Structures are given as C-alpha cells and as structure tokens.
Amino acid sequence: MEPHVVGLPVRRKEVVGKITGAAKYIDDVQLPGMLHGVTIRSTIPRGKLLNISFLPGVPWDEFTIVTAADIPGSNVVSQIHDDQPMLARDMVNHPHEPVLLLAHENKDQLRCARELVHIEYEPLPAVLDMDEALEQRTIIWGQDNVFKQYLINKGDVDSVWAEAARIIEGEYSTEAQEHVYIEPNGMLATVSPSECVTVSGSLQCPYYVHKALTTLFNLPSHKVRVIQTETGGAFGGKEEYPSIIAGHAALLAWKSGRPVKIVYDREEDMVATTKRHPSRTRHRTAVSEDGRLLAMDIEFTIDGGAYSTLSPVVLSRGTIHAAGPYRCPNVRVRSTAVATNAPPHGAFRGFGAPQSLFAVERHMDRIAYTIGLTPDEFRRRNFLRSGDATATGQIITQPLDLPGLQERALRSAGYYKKLETFRANSASALKRGMGFATFMHGAGFTGSGERHLASVVELEGTAGGNVRILCSMTEMGQGTNTILTQIAAEALGIAYEQVEICPPDTALVPNSGPTVASRTSMIVGKLIEQAAGEFKKRLWSDDELPADYSPGQFSAKLRDYQSVCGPLRTRAQYHEPAGIHWDDEHYRGDAYGAFSWATYVAEVTVDTITGEVQVDEFTALQEVGRVINPVLAAGQIEGGIVQGLGFALLEKVTWNQGSMANNQLTNYIIPTAMDVPPIKVLFEEIPYEYGASGAKGIGELPMDGPAPAILNAVVNALGIAFDHVPLTPEDILSKLSQNGKHAHDAPEVVETIA
Amino acid sequence: MKTSRLSLTINGARRTIETPPMKRLLDVLREDFQLTGTKEGCGEGECGACSVILDGVLVNSCLVPALHAAGANVRTIEGLSPGGSHPVQAAFARCGGAQCGICTPGMIMASVHLLERNPHPSRLEIQEALAGNLCRCTGYQKIIDAVQAASEGDEIADL
Ligand code: FES
Ligand code: FES
Numbered sequence: 001m002e003p004h005v006v007g008l009p010v011r012r013k014e015v016v017g018k019i020t021g022a023a024k025y026i027d028d029v030q031l032p033g034m035l036h037g038v039t040i041r042s043t044i045p046r047g048k049l050l051n052i053s054f055l056p057g058v059p060w061d062e063f064t065i066v067t068a069a070d071i072p073g074s075n076v077v078s079q080i081h082d083d084q085p086m087l088a089r090d091m092v093n094h095p096h097e098p099v100l101l102l103a104h105e106n107k108d109q110l111r112c113a114r115e116l117v118h119i120e121y122e123p124l125p126a127v128l129d130m131d132e133a134l135e136q137r138t139i140i141w142g143q144d145n146v147f148k149q150y151l152i153n154k155g156d157v158d159s160v161w162a163e164a165a166r167i168i169e170g171e172y173s174t175e176a177q178e179h180v181y182i183e184p185n186g187m188l189a190t191v192s193p194s195e196c197v198t199v200s201g202s203l204q205c206p207y208y209v210h211k212a213l214t215t216l217f218n219l220p221s222h223k224v225r226v227i228q229t230e231t232g233g234a235f236g237g238k239e240e241y242p243s244i245i246a247g248h249a250a251l252l253a254w255k256s257g258r259p260v261k262i263v264y265d266r267e268e269d270m271v272a273t274t275k276r277h278p279s280r281t282r283h284r285t286a287v288s289e290d291g292r293l294l295a296m297d298i299e300f301t302i303d304g305g306a307y308s309t310l311s312p313v314v315l316s317r318g319t320i321h322a323a324g325p326y327r328c329p330n331v332r333v334r335s336t337a338v339a340t341n342a343p344p345h346g347a348f349r350g351f352g353a354p355q356s357l358f359a360v361e362r363h364m365d366r367i368a369y370t371i372g373l374t375p376d377e378f379r380r381r382n383f384l385r386s387g388d389a390t391a392t393g394q395i396i397t398q399p400l401d402l403p404g405l406q407e408r409a410l411r412s413a414g415y416y417k418k419l420e421t422f423r424a425n426s427a428s429a430l431k432r433g434m435g436f437a438t439f440m441h442g443a444g445f446t447g448s449g450e451r452h453l454a455s456v457v458e459l460e461g462t463a464g465g466n467v468r469i470l471c472s473m474t475e476m477g478q479g480t481n482t483i484l485t486q487i488a489a490e491a492l493g494i495a496y497e498q499v500e501i502c503p504p505d506t507a508l509v510p511n512s513g514p515t516v517a518s519r520t521s522m523i524v525g526k527l528i529e530q531a532a533g534e535f536k537k538r539l540w541s542d543d544e545l546p547a548d549y550s551p552g553q554f555s556a557k558l559r560d561y562q563s564v565c566g567p568l569r570t571r572a573q574y575h576e577p578a579g580i581h582w583d584d585e586h587y588r589g590d591a592y593g594a595f596s597w598a599t600y601v602a603e604v605t606v607d608t609i610t611g612e613v614q615v616d617e618f619t620a621l622q623e624v625g626r627v628i629n630p631v632l633a634a635g636q637i638e639g640g641i642v643q644g645l646g647f648a649l650l651e652k653v654t655w656n657q658g659s660m661a662n663n664q665l666t667n668y669i670i671p672t673a674m675d676v677p678p679i680k681v682l683f684e685e686i687p688y689e690y691g692a693s694g695a696k697g698i699g700e701l702p703m704d705g706p707a708p709a710i711l712n713a714v715v716n717a718l719g720i721a722f723d724h725v726p727l728t729p730e731d732i733l734s735k736l737s738q739n740g741k742h743a744h745d746a747p748e749v750v751e752t753i754a
Numbered sequence: 755m756k757t758s759r760l761s762l763t764i765n766g767a768r769r770t771i772e773t774p775p776m777k778r779l780l781d782v783l784r785e786d787f788q789l790t791g792t793k794e795g796c797g798e799g800e801c802g803a804c805s806v807i808l809d810g811v812l813v814n815s816c817l818v819p820a821l822h823a824a825g826a827n828v829r830t831i832e833g834l835s836p837g838g839s840h841p842v843q844a845a846f847a848r849c850g851g852a853q854c855g856i857c858t859p860g861m862i863m864a865s866v867h868l869l870e871r872n873p874h875p876s877r878l879e880i881q882e883a884l885a886g887n888l889c890r891c892t893g894y895q896k897i898i899d900a901v902q903a904a905s906e907g908d909e910i911a912d913l
Binding site for chain 2: 009011012014015016017018019020021022023024025027028108179180181182183184230231232233234235265266476477478479631632634635638639640641642643664665666670671672673674676678679
C-alpha cells in the first residue's frame with residue numbers, strides 16, 4: 001500500500017495547465033456563433049422605473065434585448081429569501097442593479113449600444129448607511145429595514161454590572177472590502193432546442209447556480225446543467241453573484257438561440273458585485289478585580305445592502321464568533337443585519353467572523369491596558385479550555401490549550417524581547433510596535449447547516465483501473481483537487497496519480513454542497529474517506545481485505561472486478577456525528593463540528609511623519625487539525641494573511657450615493673509583493689476525529705487574525721487607540737495631531753469602579 | 755474599421771495579420787493567435803496578468819497598441835516550455851507559486867524577465883521586479899520562494 005499521501009507536499013493536481021497558460025478560464029472559451037452579452041444597470045440608489053428607450057445610433061434590430069418581461073419562470077435570484085430580482089421590474093433598489101440585457105456578436109457595437117439605452121426613473125429617498133437604516137425614517141425593506149436579528153443569551157449579563165470591579169466599553173468598525181480575484185466574473189450559456197439550459201463559467205457553487213436557473217426558467221432539474229471552468233480566485237466573491245450572471249447569459253441565449261458569453265471587466269466587477277459587509281460592534285464588558293471576564297454585552301451590526309442574499313448567514317457566523325475564544329459566564333450578543341440602498345454585500349472569506357473578531361480582539365487589548373495587565377496575561381486568564389462552554393453553550397470537547405498556543409506564537413515571534421527593545425527606542429519618529437490576536441474559526445456550515453445540506457460524494461472505478469472522485473467541490477486556487485485526491489489516495493491505499501477528479505458538472509457529479517465555509521477538507525474529505533472504505537470493501541467482497549497491496553495490484557483487482565461486475569461506484573452521505581446538537585429556535589448549542597484556533601503576531605513600524613504603517617514581520621501559529629499538504633496549507637495561510645493586511649491597512653471603498661466610486665485597481669489598492677513582510681507559518685497538529693485524515697477547516701481562519709493583530713501593534717507603537725479598519729495614514733496623522741498623549745484614556749474608554 | 759498589415763515575431767515564429775492598428779496587443783495575442791495564456795485582469799495596466807516580453811522589455815500587453823508591436827519580438831507564456839519544464843515554471847509548480855493560476859503566466863514572464871538579467875536576485879529585488887503583478891491568492895511568499903529556487907537551480911534558458 002502507498003502509506004503516506006496525506007501530509008506530503010505533492011504538486012497541485014492541475015498545476016501544469018496553470019504554469020503553461022493552457023488552463024482554460026471562461027474568457028478563453030469561444031463557441032461558434034457566440035454572442036457577447038452586457039448588462040444595463042441602474043444609475044440611482046432607489047427609485048421607480050418609468051420608461052426604457054433605445055436612442056438611435058446602432059442597428060437595434062441586430063441586438064438581442066432581454067427585460068424582466070422575457071423571463072420564463074420566476075424573476076428571482078433564488079437564495080435564502082426570494083427578494084432579489086434577476087432583472088429589475090418596476091423598482092430599482094441600488095445603483096448598478098441589472099435592468100436590461102443586450103447581446104451582439106460584435107463587442108464594439110455592444111459598447112456603443114450600451115450608452116444608447118436610456119432609462120427614466122422617479123427617484124425615491126434612499127438609505128445609505130446603517131444608522132439611517134436603524135432610524136427607520138425611510139423604510140426600504142420589509143417593515144423595519146432589518147433582514148435578520150439574533151440573540152445569544154448565556155447567563156444574565158444585567159445581573160453583573162453592579163458588582164463588577166471594572167466595566168470597559170469600546171466601539172469597533174470595519175468597512176467594505178472588495179474581493180479582487182484577479183479573474184473577473186464570467187459565464188457562457190447555451191440553450192439547446194430540447195430546451196436544456198447549460199451554463200459554464202467561473203463559480204464556487206455549481207448547485208447554487210443550478211437552483212437559480214431552474215427557478216428562473218421554471219425547468220426540471222435535469223434540464224439545467226452547470227459546469228465550472230477553471231476559476232481564477234473567488235474568496236466567497238463567486239458564491240452567490242455567479243447565479244445572476246449565469247441567469248443573464250442564459251436569458252440572452254434563450255431569447256437569441258445562440259451561445260452567449262458575459263464577461264465583466266474589472267470596473268463592472270468591482271462596482272456591481274458583492275463586497276465584505278461593513279460592520280460595527282459595541283462591547284461592554286465587566287471584569288473582576290483579578291482580571292476575569294464576568295460579563296460580555298455585545299452589539300453587532302452589519303450592512304447587508306439592498307437585498308437579503310446571504311446576510312442572515314453572514315450575520316450568524318459573525319454573531320457566534322463575537323465573544324472570541326474566551327470563557328465568560330454571562331454573554332449577550334445582539335446582532336442585526338440591516339438594509340441599505342447599496343449593491344448587496346456578500347460572502348467573503350471569513351463570512352462575518354473577521355468583523356466581529358476584529359472587535360473582540362481589539363477590545364481585549366483595551367481591557368488589558370485599562371486594568372493594567374499585559375495583553376497576553378489578560379487573555380491567558382480568560383481563555384476557553386477543554387470542557388468549557390462557548391457563548392452558544394457548545395462544550396469544547398477536543399483538546400485545547402490556548403495559553404500554550406499563544407505562548408508558542410509569541411515566543412517564536414520574539415514578542416517579549418522586541419516589546420522591550422521597541423519601548424527603549426521609542427524616541428525616534430519611526431515607532432515600532434508588537435501586537436497579536438488569539439482567535440478561532442468554526443469549520444463547516446453554522447448550526448444545522450450541514451445536516452440540511454446532507455452532502456453526497458461518490459467514487460467510481462475508471463476503465464484503466466484508477467479511481468475517480470465525483471463531487472461538486474470546486475477548485476478556485478485553494479487546492480480542492482489536490483487535497484481531495486490526497487485524502488482519497490490515502491484512504492484507498494493507492495498512489496496520488498491513481499486518483500482522478502471529475503470536473504464539477506451538475507450532469508456528472510452529485511451535490512456535495514457549496515465550496516464555502518472551510519468545509520472542503522473536513523466535511524467533504526471525510527465523506528470521501530467513507531466512500532473509499534466502502535469501495536475497498538466492495539472490491540474485495542469475496543475475499544479478505546488484504547493487509548497490504550501494491551498500487552499495481554489494486555488497479556489489476558479493480559479492472560478484474562469491473563470486467564465481471566461492471567463499473568464499481570460507491571457513495572457516502574453526510575450524517576451528523578453523534579453528540580452534535582444545534583437548536584435553531586433558541587440559537588443555542590454546537591455551532592460547529594470543530595473550531596480551528598490561532599495566535600497571529602504582527603510587528604510594525606509606524607512613520608509618525610507620513611502616517612504610514614509597515615508590517616515588518618508576521619508570525620502565524622494555528623491548530624487546524626492534521627495538515628494534509630504542507631505547501632498548500634501554508635499557501636492558504638499566507639494568502640489569507642495578506643488579504644487581511646489589505647483589509648487592515650490599504651483597502652478602502654469610497655462610496656458615493658451607494659456606489660463604489662473607486663472601482664479600479666488604480667485607486668482601490670490591494671497589497672503588492674512590496675507590501676508583504678516575511679511571514680512565519682507554524683502549525684500545531686492535533687488530529688480531529690471527525691475530519692478527513694484528522695483535518696479541520698483552514699481556508700478562512702487566516703483572514704480573521706491580521707486586522708486585530710496589526711492594529712494592536714500600531715496601538716502598541718503609538719500609545720493611541722485605533723478601532724477602525726482600514727487604518728489609513730490620514731487616520732493616523734489626524735489622531736497624532738489631536739492627541740499626542742495616551743491612547744488608553746481615549747474618550748471611548750469608560751472605566752467604572754464599582 | 756480600418757486595418758493594417760502587421761508583422762511580428764511571436765515566440766520565435768514570424769507572423770503576419772491584418773488588424774486595426776489600435777487593437778490591444780493583448781487581444782491580438784488572445785484573439786488573432788489564440789494565445790490565451792496571456793490573461794486580462796484589469797485592462798488598465800495595474801495587475802500584470804497580461805505581462806509579456808516585448809523586445810526584451812516586460813510590458814502590460816493591455817496597454818500596447820498593435821502597431822507598437824510591428825516588427826517586434828514578443829515572448830508569451832506559450833513560448834516557455836509547453837510541458838512546464840522551464841526552470842521558472844518548474845519552480846512555481848514545486849514551491850506552490852500558482853494557486854488559482856490566473857496571475858501565473860504574467861508572474862512567470864515577469865520572473866523570467868528578472869532572472870535573465872539578474873540571475874541571483876535578493877528578496878527585495880524579486881519583490882521590486884514583481885511589484886507590477888498582482889496576486890490575490892498566494893500572498894506572494896511562495897512566488898518569491900519560487901523565483902529564489904529558480905535562481906539557485908539550473909541556468910535560465912534564454913529562448
Ligand atoms: S490586464 Fe493588463 S495590467 Fe491588468
Ligand atoms: S494565484 Fe490566484 S491570483 Fe495569483
């Protein structure tokens with residue numbers, strides 16, 4: 001048997017196509033007779049659609065034109081609620097909302113035509129930020145501008161305030177962040193005479209798109225086919241929006257009878273598609289004389305944009321992570337997702353957790369400074385331990401040693417020594433500082449999500465004696481193909497090269513759920529292991545399962561089996577592990593099958609003349625269960641950290657009437673190779689019983705830690721509190737000039753001695 | 755639209771086409787020659803996904819009008835090794851320098867361009883040379899590792 005495939009740095013399965021340029025992304029695919037499609041969008045945040053006219057200047061009869069009236073099924077983007085139309089009907093609720101579609105074979109003609117569609121509106125008052133939404137003077141969604149609210153109530157926070165030694169308050173906020181996958185969105189649709197709708201393109205979740213199309217066309221599921229093409233990055237940004245582009249391309253193909261491709265350019269992709277939800281978190285915390293958390297009262301609000309889309313689930317994850325990795329007998333989290341007239345905000349790596357974890361990890365530093373403990377000591381006194389209950393009442397059953405994890409991270413970053421050196425040299429205009437964050441990320445869908453998904457995977461023998469994985473998990477750079485192949489090869493006892501993976505195509509693969517929520521290795525990988533166990537059993541059904549076999553013997557056995565019994569195919573479906581309970585009604589219980597844990601340490605230099613922050617070094621230690629592929633795992637961590645660095649310091653969306661004004665890479669700045677510090681990535685490997693080969697989730701975790709670690713380091717360097725990301729040089733200079741003195745008595749810090 | 759005749763050398767082969775003179779070199783490569791390894795990430799000279807080497811200079815092909823490439827020698831990702839065995843390609847594969855792969859052809863061309871003129875660059879020199887190529891997946895570390903590994907390995911073949 002091939003003993004070790006898991007744990008090896010095997011090469012990425014599809015790497016050759018990527019390093020030679022042969023890999024085909026949707027922009028690289030042409031079909032004979034293909035038309036190009038474009039989307040005509042609203043130009044105001046909110047209003048009634050009065051009239052659409054087509055000005056002279058192009059031969060309009062050559063164009064395929066689609067409006068809401070052409071939709072054969074339901075005019076909705078089918079997600080959680082069906083409040084978002086595929087094309088606006090009589091109202092527009094945000095800028096850049098799709099109103100009308102055009103297709104033509106000539107891109108230049110399309111460019112001209114685009115300018116000649118004239119839409120008249122009756123503008124209505126718009127709600128442009130969270131406060132306006134909560135004031136409810138203008139109602140733009142439902143009865144109250146509220147998409148969703150949650151309440152976590154553990155113990156009784158209100159019984160504690162009177163007896164607390166200290167009460168510390170803080171308010172923290174984060175802004176929208178654009179995904180900037182380097183491949184913009186694109187979809188290609190064909191409609192065959194038998195009325196089958198086929199769409200291929202850049203996407204994360206084939207079955208989400210499939211569901212959206214069956215609803216849009218009112219077709220049975222076997223008449224809709226969705227195929228993922230090579231996807232040039234996604235990070236959550238291709239979770240829900242591709243359903244819209246697929247719907248649009250398919251509507252144009254349906255009406256024209258020709259293949260239609262829609263590929264967004266960068267400006268359209270940035271201005272029209274989803275971003276990370278802006279957030280505000282308020283903390284009020286009671287602490288005992290000896291620095292223990294007595295009560296945490298947290299209010300978490302996110303801006304969902306104009307339609308509900310995934311906001312309820314983003315809010316849920318943010319809510320559950322809001323109290324951080326701390327033990328506290330009394331916790332209340334009140335959270336709200338509100339509507340504004342901006343394009344809907346959506347899934348982005350971390351999914352609400354980076355927002356609420358930023359707040360709690362800044363707040364922990366604030367408390368520590370306020371009560372006179374070091375940030376590490378204060379956390380140490382309050383960490384969750386095995387056997388403790390989280391805010392939702394989930395008992396930590398896995399081994400957990402956060403003090404140890406944090407200590408190891410701090411030591412390998414040289415934290416203590418550097419703190420001292422930097423303090424001693426604080427006279428210069430270049431101020432140096434150290435900061436860190438300790439945090440967790442829940443793997444898999446929140447609460448009962450996995451139970452409802454009931455994902456399926458299959459394995460089948462190939463004619464050549466290999467085994468092929470059939471699942472709907474998509475490769476978008478994060479390594480799905482490679483990791484799942486490693487897991488299958490290990491479980492089958494064969495070589496990496498003997499496992500093939502079927503491209504995600506809803507006509508060929510079962511629904512294994514969406515490729516989101518750090519669930520690929522842990523949840524779907526585990527199903528592959530189960531299907532592999534069954535595969536071996538069936539293969540050797542008449543004989544004993546041999547203790548050892550060579551890869552060649554396996555293939556020979558498989559070929560023999562299949563020549564007699566026909567194709568061998570096995571399947572596994574998700575069932576909740578025993579002992580995991582989530583109560584949707586009371587929003588309590590085991591929120592996730594497992595958490596990954598980490599401490600991230602940032603070392604920064606702040607230039608007090610220019611206000612610029614440079615991250616000099618970054619150390620990331622995490623416990624993610626067993627590491628399946630060390631190179632890919634480190635790549636996930638490094639990539640996430642650099643996105644987090646952008647979120648913390650660089651990436652600022654400028655809004656104008658609900659619309660992104662800086663929708664170009666010239667003025668929306670993401671990190672370049674010059675911005676990245678040396679990153680030290682370390683793993684603590686504690687195998688997780690219910691994850692494939694002991695793995696837990698990894699993809700989102702690294703997005704959570706950088707922003708609080710970096711801001712804590714800046715606060716350490718300057719002695720001034722900063723509680724908002726992105727933290728720009730302007731923010732730093734303005735606070736430096738108004739407040740030369742100490743951070744920790746900044747006005748927002750309230751101290752009450754009981 | 756007015757077209758003109760354009761001759762240029764692409765990956766060592768002499769080619770001639772009729773093209774509007776202001777058509778972007780990126781589109782000439784992708785549409786007229788089906789060389790789709792060169793990618794478009796922004797169309798405004800910011801991301802480097804469209805990087806090619808034009809007469810020895812690394813350019814963003816989305817900013818180069820076809821007429822500027824008349825008579826020029828253009829090298830694209832397809833001109834390295836079709837099997838991926840060029841030392842820089844191999845190093846990207848080995849070190850995890852490619853994740854989603856969309857920036858990879860441009861990154862590899864920028865790296866080849868660097869290593870051909872500076873076979874043993876420092877970390878900072880690599881960062882500077884790649885600063886015009888955005889990658890949203892890797893955080894750049896593994897790309898820098900790959901360039902370093904390539905610089906320590908075999909000679910960079912000049913094609
Ligand atoms: S496409 Fe040319 S620089 Fe981005
Ligand atoms: S590998 Fe995805 S953008 Fe670089």
